Every structure is written in C-alpha cells, then in structure tokens.
Amino acid sequence: MKKLMIIGSVAAGTSVGAKARRNSEDIQITIYDRDTDISYSGCGIPYYVGGEVADLDDLTPRNAAWFKKRYNIDIHTQHEVESINHQEKTAVIRNLITNETFMDSYDTLVLATGATSFVPPISGVEAENVFSVRNIRNAGEIRNYVDTHLPKTATIVGGGFIGLEMAEQLTQRGIEVTLVERLPQIMPPLDQDMAARVAEHLEEKNVSVMTGETVKSLQGGKRITSVLLESGQAVETDLVILSVGIRPNTELAKEIGVEIGSTGAIKVNRKMQTNVPNVYAVGDVAESFSLITGKPIYRPLGSTANKTGRIAGQVITGEDTEHRGILGTGIFKVFDLAVAQTGLTEKDAVEEGYTIEVLHNIKPDRPEYLGGKEMVIKAVADRRTGKLLGAQIVGPQGVDKRIDVFVTAISFGAKAEDLFHLDLAYAPPFATTKDPVMYTGMALHNAFNEKAPLITPQQLIRETESGEAFQIIDTRSKAQFEKAHVKGAIHIPLGDLRNRASELNRDLKTVVYCNKGVTGNAAQNILINHGFKQVYNLSGGNKNYQHVVKNF
Amino acid sequence: MKKLMIIGSVAAGTSVGAKARRNSEDIQITIYDRDTDISYSGCGIPYYVGGEVADLDDLTPRNAAWFKKRYNIDIHTQHEVESINHQEKTAVIRNLITNETFMDSYDTLVLATGATSFVPPISGVEAENVFSVRNIRNAGEIRNYVDTHLPKTATIVGGGFIGLEMAEQLTQRGIEVTLVERLPQIMPPLDQDMAARVAEHLEEKNVSVMTGETVKSLQGGKRITSVLLESGQAVETDLVILSVGIRPNTELAKEIGVEIGSTGAIKVNRKMQTNVPNVYAVGDVAESFSLITGKPIYRPLGSTANKTGRIAGQVITGEDTEHRGILGTGIFKVFDLAVAQTGLTEKDAVEEGYTIEVLHNIKPDRPEYLGGKEMVIKAVADRRTGKLLGAQIVGPQGVDKRIDVFVTAISFGAKAEDLFHLDLAYAPPFATTKDPVMYTGMALHNAFNEKAPLITPQQLIRETESGEAFQIIDTRSKAQFEKAHVKGAIHIPLGDLRNRASELNRDLKTVVYCNKGVTGNAAQNILINHGFKQVYNLSGGNKNYQHVVKNF
Structure with missing residues (x-):
C-alpha cells in the first residue's frame, strides 16, 4: 500500500488527508504535527480571547480519534519531523513527549507546515505579558493572562486583520487599546482612503491608532510597562x-531542495x-497566485488552506484538477463595521499598469425605512476591457453579501x-x-464610455494643486454648501x-458633485447634454471628499 | 422636440423617464398615472401595515415636484389615459380631480400600466373588512382598519410572497392569522418540500396554514365574519x-393592437x-423571459420593473442595450426565516426535460461558535452540462448572501x-x-461524475414502494438511530x-445516510472504495428524510 505522509495537522494538512481518503482506501495516511492541536x-482565536467564544474546545472540534474513526488517518501531534531524506523517502521524527526519535517512510510527502507569527527582533519580546496570536496554546495563554491580571491598557503592534480583531475584542473587555502600525495606514490590503475609514471608526470606539510608528523596544523587564517607539514616544x-x-x-522544504517563490513561501504549480x-x-506554507494577474501572491487564510489541501488530496489520488488562483479576498468585523476587499486595489491596479476607473459608491444596504445603513463601495475597473478588477467595502451591514457577489462576478471575468x-x-x-x-456597475460603465466620467477627490486635489483649471459646481442645498464644500466650488x-x-x-473642465454621487451624476448629465465638453462627477461626492481632506 | 409619453408613474415608468432624461435634454417627457402616488x-406595504414602517411617506419618498426639478419630467397623477389613437399618436386623458378630458400627443409611447390585484369572483369581496394589498392608498386603508377595529383574527387568502409577509406582520400585531391557499402548497415558486419547511415555521409561529382549500364565499354582509371554503369548513x-x-x-395595450404574450402580459422583445x-x-405589465430557458415568464417585481424601465429609457434615447432576461429570483422574510429562490426548481427542471441532480445541503451560515445557524440549500443542476439550474434556500440568517452568489454564478453559466x-x-x-x-458545488460535482451519487428522500420512498430492493445503512450513533431512522435501515x-x-x-443498490449528509458522503466513499457497485447518499440525510415523511 502506498504511503502518504503529511506534515502539519491544521486546516490544509487534514484537508489533504480527508480528501485522499474519500477518494481511496488503498493508501496509508499519516500526519505529524509538532503542535498539540x-x-x-485559528481565525476564531480573537473571539476566544474576547470571551465571545466561551470554550477553547469550540475552536478544536476534532481530535486524532475522530480522524482515525472517520477517515482511518493516523495523526500524531507533538511529533516533530526533524529531517527528511528525500532520496530514500524517509523522515526522522521526534516524539516531543518521550523525546525519542524514529524513522518513517513515504511515497508522497505533503508539506503543510503552516506559518509562524513573526516576532520582531527587539528587546522585551520575551516578557510575560507579550504575546503573539497564532495557535490554540497561546490563545489560552492570552485569555488566561487577561483573566488573571486584568490589564487596563494594551498595545497591539500591527494593524492587520488579527490586530484589528484583537483591538475590538480587548476593548470589549474594558481594556484601553493602542494600535501601532509601521506603515502610513492600517490594513495594507486596502487602499489608504478606505483604511482611513476603518481607522476613524477605531478612534470612535476609543482605540488609539498610531500609524507610521515603529516599535523600538519594549520596556519594563519581566513585565513590560511601556512600548518605546522610534519617534521617541512611549506608550x-x-x-x-x-x-x-x-x-x-x-x-x-529548503532542506530537501524545494524551491521557495518570490513571496518567501513555497513555489507550487496549479496541482500544488x-x-x-x-x-x-x-x-499557509505555500504560495498562491492571483486569478487576475496570474502572479504569485501570499495570502495565508483558512479558506485557501482548506481549498489547496483538498486540491492536493485530489491530485494525489489521481483526480484531474487544478487550483484556479485566488482574488486575495478578505473580510473582518471591527466593532460596528464590516470591512472587505477582493481583487486589486486602486494602488495594486496602478502598479500593475492598468488604465483604471475608480468609483466610490455610497449606498444603503436596504431601504432606510427598514433599517438600511450606508456602505461605501470602492470599485476598480479596467477601462480597456471594461472588466472589474476589485472592490473594497466598508459598512455596518450587508458588506459580506456584496463582496461575495463581486468575488463571484470577478471570478467569471465580469465586466462592470x-x-x-x-x-x-x-x-x-x-x-x-x-x-x-x-x-456600482452602472456608474462604472457610464464612466467608461465617457457618458459620465468620474474623478476621485485625490485626483481633483492633485490636478488643482498642479495648476489645472476647473469650474467646480456644488449641486446641493444652500445649507449643505455652507456647512462644508469642495475648495473653489460655486453653488448651483x-x-x-x-x-x-x-x-x-x-469649454472649461467641469467637476460637479452632490453629497454622495447620485445627484452629481444627474447634474453631470444635464451639463453634458447642454454641450459641455469635459464634465466629471466627483466620486463619492462631498462626503468622500471631506473624508479625504480630513485624512490626507 | 420629440415627445415621450409614459403611462404609469410607479417603478418602471419613472425609471424610463429618469434614464431618458439622463441621456438627453432634447426630449419632452410626460407621465400620466390614474393613481395618486x-x-x-409596493413591497414595503406589509411593513407599513405591521407598523415596522411608521409613516407612509417613507414608502413614497418622491413627488412630482422632485421629478420636475431633478429630471424636468412632468408627472400628472390622478390622470387616466382613457384612449389612444396610435395612427395619430394622440391620447385622451381624463383629469380625475376635475373630471375634464384633454388630448395629448407623443412620438414614443411607454406602457408602464402595472398590474392590479386579482379579486376572485366570490360574494362578499366588497365588504368593508376585505382588502387587497397593492398600492399606497389601500396600505393606508388596511392599517387604518387594523388600528381602529383591532381585529382579533384575520384570514389571508393566497400563500405567495405578500400573503406570507402579511401573515407575519399581522401576527406581530397580535392577530391570529389563518392562511388559505388553493394549491397543495404555499409559495408556488418553491418546490413542495421546501415550501413545507416554510409552512412548518408558520405553524410554529401560530399561523394556521390551510393548503388545498378554495374560498367559496365571504359571509357576514357589510362586515365579513367568516370565510366559507369549498370543503365546507368555515373560518x-x-x-x-x-x-x-x-x-x-x-x-x-390591447386597444391599440399590442400583442399579449402567453403569460397574459405584454409581449416585448429584448429592447422592451x-x-x-x-x-x-x-x-409589471410586460413579460420577461428566463435567462436559462429563454422562454417567456411573468414575475412582476420592483427590481425587474426598475431594470426594464431603465433599459427602455436607454433604447428610446439611442443606446444599444438589451434586457438579458431574469432568473425569477425571489426572497422574503417570514418571522425568523429568510426564504429565497432563483432559477429552476426541481419541478421546473423536470418539466423542461433536463436530466437533473438534486442536492439538499444543510449547513450553518458561519461557525456555530459565533452563532451560526443551519440553512437548507436545495440545488438543482443539469447532469449533461454540469451547469447549475437553480437554488432554493431556507434559513434564519445568511440566506440572502448565498442566493445572490448563486444568482451571480448562474448568470455567468457556472458549472457546479x-x-x-x-x-x-x-x-x-x-x-x-x-x-x-x-x-453545494462540491457535492453536486461529485454526484455528477458518479463518485458520490445522491438520492432524494422522495426518490427513495418512490423506488422502495415500487419494489426496488435497497440495503439502507444508517451511519449515525445508536441513540440517533433509535430516535428516528429511515424505514428499513440497518445501523452501522x-x-x-x-x-x-x-x-x-x-452488488445490491445501497443507500447510506447520516444526519445531514456529510458523514453519509464519507460512508458512501468507504463503500465505493471497497468495490460496492451502486451507493447513494441520501440528500440532506435523516433530517431531510424525516421532514419529507412528515409532510407528504
């Protein structure tokens, strides 16, 4: 009987084994994992720390006995694969409980070794109140620390998905949170203007957001009492x-000559x-690739781990299937907001050399008379082909639905x-x-065929500052105009x-706007139909403009 | 200047006018409507009656002045077009306020005359406590009646979208509701097994559901006190x-020789x-057509009205665009459930001659540790092409997202x-x-290529009853098996x-099952991989089977 050895028993490794077994009883499947679970x-950890998930068992519903019974797979946790001899197809494994080593062999080897939280090389990271967020063990450690020491303040270093989810969960436990991010914005998978909306919301919820700040060291010895930043500030x-x-x-992987890709993860073909x-x-140890550009990308995520694991399980048992790539879709909840993105951001698309159209669409998820609330959709499309390239959405409800519709549409090559x-x-x-x-599709399509071209607040500000002459028309009520308007606008x-x-x-370049974009489009049409040569509608209206002015 | 006359000022008529004006200032646009609003x-009316929408103005945000100002469109409500002379391109219009008539002319005519609630030809329908649900005026009348007469009981005749929404809203006002439906099931756009899930939920919420019952007459004179059914029962x-x-x-339309289609609505081409x-x-006065079969269908709905109106507005002003057809998508909320469907049901697909695969997939919308709740997805796919044909979903949350993903996928011709x-x-x-x-896609795909064929409870019951021999294996725990199992099943x-x-x-036909389908699939794979010839997984498991046994 052929032997399949899998290293790693989290999402991807177990998916490989389960799928291989579903396809074949004629294969011996063994999984080794140096960890306990x-x-x-892993994505549920912040909710355990925050208490929304009561019990760690909820995050680890399956154990080795379950896999043995259901799939006849042998899973050995606390077993570290120390070395591999791929000529001989053997591996040396250390039982971390008994500290004994033994040898096992394989016909096919799957590396599902995952990823490890990066710990920055600064002093103080070994202190007892400094934690990474990665596995079940340290989820327990963090919650235990919070439960017993009742910290009043916390500093989160890193403003990605997990940092933001932890910020929410710790705040909900009554802790005053400071978020420190090295880059000029939180959430690098978003464009800066959309990330700023999230940062604003964090501040509203009493999280102090410090962007463009690097941690120099953690001060305080055994128990850290302050975080020293490169700027000299101490938190x-x-x-x-x-x-x-x-x-x-x-x-x-490196030891046995497996090639590492440009992203730092293992390079694989479409059959994994x-x-x-x-x-x-x-x-999480393997690269993926962009469904849009075809280029390798690294977006470690449970859903992709499950997917690539299943594909490998299929291929290993003789099925003809391939990974089709990812859009890099992501979503997270932070306090009252859902934040999602898929495909290329404006920044990505420009870097990739696309000629793009960008729209900010501000709309309620359902009628306001039944509790609808506004979301902001930023969509990016390719002017040359009319195809959608990506979407980012921020809003209190209905965001997950819209992003999944965009995901599905973009996967099928949808045009706006x-x-x-x-x-x-x-x-x-x-x-x-x-x-x-x-x-979103309607407005982008109108913009493409020059019926209703768009201009983003950033473009308008940039072009005005570089001396371009515009007549800018605010089409709202007098009261709205007087409250706040675009610099240089006249009121009609x-x-x-x-x-x-x-x-x-x-004959002068004209920009029209309203509060969110819809009336601006009506005004734009009137002027175009009156023979005006170049009339732009301000993307997302005054609401989006004021947001940009405030944040940049 | 060319003259565009539109008859009807609800969703479709105003969409035509707004789009035509966005495209052109060189057209005179006039809308006549015999109604006041x-x-x-219209879809918001049940929520006004139930009190979730406080004010009728919330449902009628726009008036004639708004359209004049924004779009330079003249809307005349309470003006009924009495006759049209299409040779002369003139119409005679009666001002219903002054009772005067006058003549107007047009170059292009748009019929957006909508639809009217059908009132069955039985005695008693004129009584003061009998209402249809159609427009803003009678929304007010119903709510007013409920507010002033405080009825203790209500009978809703007809178990479609609006009937169910009204059942919910009246129940929430403390009224005991009986729902009478002529067909053997409520909600004809659903398959019977899925509709039965909705009926069960209504009963749980204290709505009495009577299917297969026709109303003979309404008894009581000026104010109805009982509903007499053909079966002899009185409610x-x-x-x-x-x-x-x-x-x-x-x-x-008929007066001027406009052709009526097979559905009874106006026949139009893809340019409306x-x-x-x-x-x-x-x-609502026009037919649509199925994106899947290409055949005409009539599914009056606000979203389609908006869409077809906009398309006509585009075509009239010279844009090259076409209606692409609909999937007949529908969704409604009834108490704690959302119920949605798109594309073909099992019944539709069989009638259309497809060789189909049917799956009942019971899954939580998100992890149970964060409040996930089960939904039932019934999906229908074409075995010959692998393409999805339709989906029906019933569940407490996340239903609208999944149906929209199915809609998007099916629109692009997705395979399972x-x-x-x-x-x-x-x-x-x-x-x-x-x-x-x-x-859903994974299970359907496995079923297609005979890796994991499915059998619905109805098929199993039918085939067993017609003498087909099966070995049926219950793969659950002993306690689950003893509580309830499939007739004839053995427990392994x-x-x-x-x-x-x-x-x-x-060599015997084998059916395996678990509670919902996933473990059944694991069992199926084991037997197939052990050389069993024909092994079916029971679609939706024992849960779906017991539901079917109970209801049919």
Whole structure:
C-alpha cells in the first residue's frame, strides 16, 4: 500500500488527508504535527480571547480519534519531523513527549507546515505579558493572562486583520487599546482612503491608532510597562500583542531542495506540486497566485488552506484538477463595521499598469425605512476591457453579501456593465430595488464610455494643486454648501442648473458633485447634454471628499 | 422636440423617464398615472401595515415636484389615459380631480400600466373588512382598519410572497392569522418540500396554514365574519386579506393592437419594444423571459420593473442595450426565516426535460461558535452540462448572501464545480472556511461524475414502494438511530463501516445516510472504495428524510 505522509495537522494538512481518503482506501495516511492541536480555527482565536467564544474546545472540534474513526488517518501531534531524506523517502521524527526519535517512510510527502507569527527582533519580546496570536496554546495563554491580571491598557503592534480583531475584542473587555502600525495606514490590503475609514471608526470606539510608528523596544523587564517607539514616544501598557505578520515555515522544504517563490513561501504549480517530485505544499506554507494577474501572491487564510489541501488530496489520488488562483479576498468585523476587499486595489491596479476607473459608491444596504445603513463601495475597473478588477467595502451591514457577489462576478471575468443585469434577490428586508452592486456597475460603465466620467477627490486635489483649471459646481442645498464644500466650488443647486448652465464655460473642465454621487451624476448629465465638453462627477461626492481632506 | 409619453408613474415608468432624461435634454417627457402616488415601494406595504414602517411617506419618498426639478419630467397623477389613437399618436386623458378630458400627443409611447390585484369572483369581496394589498392608498386603508377595529383574527387568502409577509406582520400585531391557499402548497415558486419547511415555521409561529382549500364565499354582509371554503369548513375572521395574485393592466395595450404574450402580459422583445412601432412596455405589465430557458415568464417585481424601465429609457434615447432576461429570483422574510429562490426548481427542471441532480445541503451560515445557524440549500443542476439550474434556500440568517452568489454564478453559466473554486470572503463572523455555496458545488460535482451519487428522500420512498430492493445503512450513533431512522435501515456507525463492509452485499443498490449528509458522503466513499457497485447518499440525510415523511 502506498504511503502518504503529511506534515502539519491544521486546516490544509487534514484537508489533504480527508480528501485522499474519500477518494481511496488503498493508501496509508499519516500526519505529524509538532503542535498539540488538530484542525483548529485559528481565525476564531480573537473571539476566544474576547470571551465571545466561551470554550477553547469550540475552536478544536476534532481530535486524532475522530480522524482515525472517520477517515482511518493516523495523526500524531507533538511529533516533530526533524529531517527528511528525500532520496530514500524517509523522515526522522521526534516524539516531543518521550523525546525519542524514529524513522518513517513515504511515497508522497505533503508539506503543510503552516506559518509562524513573526516576532520582531527587539528587546522585551520575551516578557510575560507579550504575546503573539497564532495557535490554540497561546490563545489560552492570552485569555488566561487577561483573566488573571486584568490589564487596563494594551498595545497591539500591527494593524492587520488579527490586530484589528484583537483591538475590538480587548476593548470589549474594558481594556484601553493602542494600535501601532509601521506603515502610513492600517490594513495594507486596502487602499489608504478606505483604511482611513476603518481607522476613524477605531478612534470612535476609543482605540488609539498610531500609524507610521515603529516599535523600538519594549520596556519594563519581566513585565513590560511601556512600548518605546522610534519617534521617541512611549506608550504605557499592561499587555502587548504582537501581530506584525506571519512567515511560512519553509525550513524542512529548503532542506530537501524545494524551491521557495518570490513571496518567501513555497513555489507550487496549479496541482500544488513543488519542484521536487512527489512533494506537495499546501496551506499557509505555500504560495498562491492571483486569478487576475496570474502572479504569485501570499495570502495565508483558512479558506485557501482548506481549498489547496483538498486540491492536493485530489491530485494525489489521481483526480484531474487544478487550483484556479485566488482574488486575495478578505473580510473582518471591527466593532460596528464590516470591512472587505477582493481583487486589486486602486494602488495594486496602478502598479500593475492598468488604465483604471475608480468609483466610490455610497449606498444603503436596504431601504432606510427598514433599517438600511450606508456602505461605501470602492470599485476598480479596467477601462480597456471594461472588466472589474476589485472592490473594497466598508459598512455596518450587508458588506459580506456584496463582496461575495463581486468575488463571484470577478471570478467569471465580469465586466462592470454585467452587474446591472444580475437578477439579485430583492425584498425590502434584504436589499434595495437596484442593489448597491448594480449601481456600482452602472456608474462604472457610464464612466467608461465617457457618458459620465468620474474623478476621485485625490485626483481633483492633485490636478488643482498642479495648476489645472476647473469650474467646480456644488449641486446641493444652500445649507449643505455652507456647512462644508469642495475648495473653489460655486453653488448651483440641481433644480437651477438647467437655467443657469449658460452662466458657465462649456469649454472649461467641469467637476460637479452632490453629497454622495447620485445627484452629481444627474447634474453631470444635464451639463453634458447642454454641450459641455469635459464634465466629471466627483466620486463619492462631498462626503468622500471631506473624508479625504480630513485624512490626507 | 420629440415627445415621450409614459403611462404609469410607479417603478418602471419613472425609471424610463429618469434614464431618458439622463441621456438627453432634447426630449419632452410626460407621465400620466390614474393613481395618486409616484415611484412608491409596493413591497414595503406589509411593513407599513405591521407598523415596522411608521409613516407612509417613507414608502413614497418622491413627488412630482422632485421629478420636475431633478429630471424636468412632468408627472400628472390622478390622470387616466382613457384612449389612444396610435395612427395619430394622440391620447385622451381624463383629469380625475376635475373630471375634464384633454388630448395629448407623443412620438414614443411607454406602457408602464402595472398590474392590479386579482379579486376572485366570490360574494362578499366588497365588504368593508376585505382588502387587497397593492398600492399606497389601500396600505393606508388596511392599517387604518387594523388600528381602529383591532381585529382579533384575520384570514389571508393566497400563500405567495405578500400573503406570507402579511401573515407575519399581522401576527406581530397580535392577530391570529389563518392562511388559505388553493394549491397543495404555499409559495408556488418553491418546490413542495421546501415550501413545507416554510409552512412548518408558520405553524410554529401560530399561523394556521390551510393548503388545498378554495374560498367559496365571504359571509357576514357589510362586515365579513367568516370565510366559507369549498370543503365546507368555515373560518371565523375579523379581517380578510386577498392576495391571490396580480393581473397585468393590458386594456390600453390591447386597444391599440399590442400583442399579449402567453403569460397574459405584454409581449416585448429584448429592447422592451412591443409589436407596435414606437410603443414600449415595461414593469409589471410586460413579460420577461428566463435567462436559462429563454422562454417567456411573468414575475412582476420592483427590481425587474426598475431594470426594464431603465433599459427602455436607454433604447428610446439611442443606446444599444438589451434586457438579458431574469432568473425569477425571489426572497422574503417570514418571522425568523429568510426564504429565497432563483432559477429552476426541481419541478421546473423536470418539466423542461433536463436530466437533473438534486442536492439538499444543510449547513450553518458561519461557525456555530459565533452563532451560526443551519440553512437548507436545495440545488438543482443539469447532469449533461454540469451547469447549475437553480437554488432554493431556507434559513434564519445568511440566506440572502448565498442566493445572490448563486444568482451571480448562474448568470455567468457556472458549472457546479466552479463554486468550490470561488475565493469567497471568509472570517468567522461571516462564513465557514468552506462556504455552504462551495459545499453545494462540491457535492453536486461529485454526484455528477458518479463518485458520490445522491438520492432524494422522495426518490427513495418512490423506488422502495415500487419494489426496488435497497440495503439502507444508517451511519449515525445508536441513540440517533433509535430516535428516528429511515424505514428499513440497518445501523452501522461510520467508525465500524470499514470492518463491517464485508457483511454487506456489494452488488445490491445501497443507500447510506447520516444526519445531514456529510458523514453519509464519507460512508458512501468507504463503500465505493471497497468495490460496492451502486451507493447513494441520501440528500440532506435523516433530517431531510424525516421532514419529507412528515409532510407528504
């Protein structure tokens, strides 16, 4: 009987084994993991620390006995694979409980060794109140520390998914949280203007957000009492959470000549095979690739780990299947907001050389008379092909639905115009008659064919500052105009625009706007239909403009 | 200047006008409507009656002045178009306030005359406590009646969307509701097994559901006190709501020779043009067509009205665009459930001659440790092409998201196998690592290629009754088996199946099952991999089977 050895028993490794067994009884499957836990939900850890998940067992529903019974798979935890001899197809394994070593052999090897939290090389990281967020063991340690020491303040280093989720959960436990991020923005997978919306919300919820700040050292000895920043500032703290990113565990791979890709993770083909015959890599230790650009990307995530594990299990048992790539989709909840993104950001798309159209679409998820609340959709599309490239959404409700519609549409190569035609489910408790996704497609499509070109606040500010002349028209009410308006704007309410169009210069570049974009588009159409040459609608209206002015 | 005349000012008519104006200032746009209200949300009416929407103004946010100011469109409500002379391109209009008539002319005519609630020809429908649910005026009348007469009981005739929404809303006002439906099931757009899940929930919420019952007459004179059924039963009632369907208002269309389609609504091409030159039809008075079969269907809905209106507005102003058809998507909330469907049901697909695969997939919307709750997805796919044909979903949360992903996928011609590859947004507050939609695609795909064929409870019961021999294996725990199991099943828990497979007959048709389907699939794989010839997994497991046994 052929032997399949899998190293790593979290999401990807167990998926390989389960799928291989579903396809075949004629294979011996063994999994080794140096850690204690199996198939756990790492993404659930912040909710355990915060107390929303009562019991660690909820995050580790399956044990070795379950896998043996269901799949006839032998899982050995606390067993570290120390070395591999791929010529001989053998491995030396250390039982971490007894400290004994033994040898095992394989026909096929799967590297599902995952990734480890990166600990920055600064002093103080070994202190008792400094934690990473990575596995079930340290989830227990963090919660235990919080429960027993009742810290009043915490500093989270790193403003990615886990950092933000931890910020929320610790705040909900009554702890005053400071978030320190090295980059100029939190959440690097988002464009800066969208990340700023999240940062604003954190501040509203009493989380202090410090961007562009690097931690120099942790002060206080055995128990850290302050975080010293490169800028010289010191943040007093009772607890430090490090979430500055994770690094794929590629040591074993390198030892046997497995090629590492440009992202630092293991390079694999679409069948999850490495360059070394009979060696596969899956989950957080392997690269993925972009469904849009085809280029390698590294986005370690439980859903992708499950997916790549299953694909490897299929390939190993003779199925003809391939990984199709990812969009790098991500979502997280932080206090009252859901934040999601998929595909390319504006920044990504520019770097990739696309000629893009960018729209900020501000719309309620359902009618306001049934509790609808506004979300901001930032969508990026390729002007040359009309195809959608990516979307970012921030809002209190209905965000997960819209991002998944974008994901599905982009996966099938949708053009912006296709969105309008979708027969999405409409009833007032769930959506507006034209869903925000449909509006996004309509506005992008109009912008492409020059019927209704868009300009982002950043573009307008940049071009104005570089001396470009615009006539800028605020089409809202007088009260709205007086409260806050775009620099240099004149006020002509929409109702007067048809009559007063003759006051304006048809040959000058014109920008119109309203509060969120819809009336701006109506104004834009009026001027275009009156023979104005270049009329732009300000993307996301005054609301988006003021947000940008405030944050940049 | 060319003149565009639109008859009807609700969703479709106003969409035509708004889009035409966005595209052109060189057209005179006039809308006539015999009713009093403009551009209202008919779908919001149940929520006004129930009090969730406080004010009727919330459902009618726009008036004629708003349209004049924004779009330079003249809307005349309480103006009925009495006759049209299409040779002359003139119409005679009666001002219903002054009772005067006058003539107006047009170059292009749009029929957006909508539909009217069908009132069954039985005695008693004119009584003061009998209402249809159709427009803003009678929304007010119903609520007013409920507020002033405080009925203790209500009978709703018709178990479609609006009937169910009214059942919920009246129950929430403390009224005891009886729902009477002529067909053997409520909600005809659903398959009977899925509709039965909704009926069960209504009963749990104290709504009495009577299917297969026709109303003979309403008894009681000026104020109805009981509903007499053809079966002889009488239901005592303080209020009657008629929601037995709506009929397109095609009278004017017929007068000028506009062709009516097989559905009874106006026949249009993909540009929303009727057979009469320069006459368009949009919204609830027009047919649509199925994106899957290409055949005409009539599914009056606000979202489609908006869509077809906009398309007509584009075509009239010279844009090259076409309606792409609908999936007949629908969704509604009833008490704690959301119920949604798109594409073809099992019944539809069989009628259309497809060779289908049917799956019942029971899965939580997100991890149970963060409040996930089970939904039932019934998916139908075409065995010959592998393509998805339709989905029906019933569940307490996350239903609207999944149906919209199905809608998007089906719109792009997705095969079942494509669903697994979607990079949907995963984080524990929103989804499971493999989303229910992905599982649906995986299970259907496995069923297609005979790796894991499915059998529905109905098929199993039918085939067993017709003398087909099966060995049926319950793979759950002994306690579960003893509580309730499939008729004729023997008990072999999954953990014992590998060892005990030799007890079974490899050549006999075999059905395996668990509680919901996943373990059944694991058992199925074990037997197939042990050389069993025909092994079916029971779709939706014992849970679905018991539901079917109970209801049919």
